[in-house]
């Protein structure tokens with residue numbers, strides 16, 4: 001097993017466009033209970049991670065999960 005872990009491998013198979021993918025926590029990489037489709041777009045979606053027990057605002061596009069900025073929340077330094 002020499003494959004790098006943590007990178008969502010794109011499996012391009014014809015006719016598999018409606019496949020759902022589990023959203024992975026952007027912080028710890030744990031699988032959450034949220035599924036997305038290929039054409040799912042999420043903006044500032046509060047993703048709850050059952051492992052972190054914490055909510056993260058995320059943006060999702062093309063199966064890519066990015067942590068969204070929180071301009072409203074106070075940034076906790078340390």
Ligand SMILES: [Zn+2]
Nearest residue numbers: 025028049052
């Ligand atoms: Zn997590």
